[in-house]
Amino acid sequence: MKSYFTIILIAVIFLINLGNSVYAQVSEADAKTVLNSIFDASSKEDYNKASSLLMFEKVLDKRAYNNSDAAExxxxxxxxxxxxxxxxxxxxxxxxxxxxxxxxxxxGTVLDVVFKSGDQKLNIAFTFLNVSGKILLSDFK
Incomplete structure (x- = not known):
């Protein structure tokens, strides 16, 4: 009886962890939505909106930028x-x-974006990470 309880407990913990990891994934569609919002905010120079979509990172601090902080x-x-x-x-x-x-x-998800100008193409990889349930742009190069 005790071993059945242990097996069930392990199975429940496994399923909870599996559910959390699936929840924390960033879908391509969600990353594209955030990318389009960042492109829109950048084009309109709406830095307040953009700050909520970009990842700020210090040693142990990963979050969206704080628009009320001058340095950020x-x-x-x-x-x-x-x-x-x-x-x-x-x-x-x-x-x-x-x-x-x-x-x-x-x-997270990396989106490969091709910027086209005439015959020239520039490939930039945009990396989106799930930070506390929010999808943020962490890097692009």
Whole structure:
């Protein structure tokens, strides 16, 4: 009887952990939605909106940027200006692929975006991570 209880307890714990890891995944569709919101905010220079979509990271602190902090606001502006430059210098862009990743213990998705300008193409990988249930852009290069 005791062994049955132990087996059931282990199974329940396994299912809870499996459910949490599935919940923490970032789907391609969700990453695209956040990407489009960031592109829109960057194009409109809406740094307040963008700050809530970008990941701020210090040693043990991973969260969205705080727009009311002057230093963090300056970083958000710099990031948005880089993204806006990609958009402004391109005729068009498209997501060419995606892959699931686990970085820094966080689940996420990398979207490969191709910016097109005439015959030239520039490939940029945008990494989105699930930070406390919120999908944030953590990096692009």
């Amino acid at each position: 606001q300056k970083s958000v502006k710099r990031i948005c200006k880089k993204i806006k430059a990609y958009i402004d210098l391109s005729d068009s862009y498209e997501v060419s692929g995606s892959k699931s990743v686990n970085m820094q213990g966080l689940n």
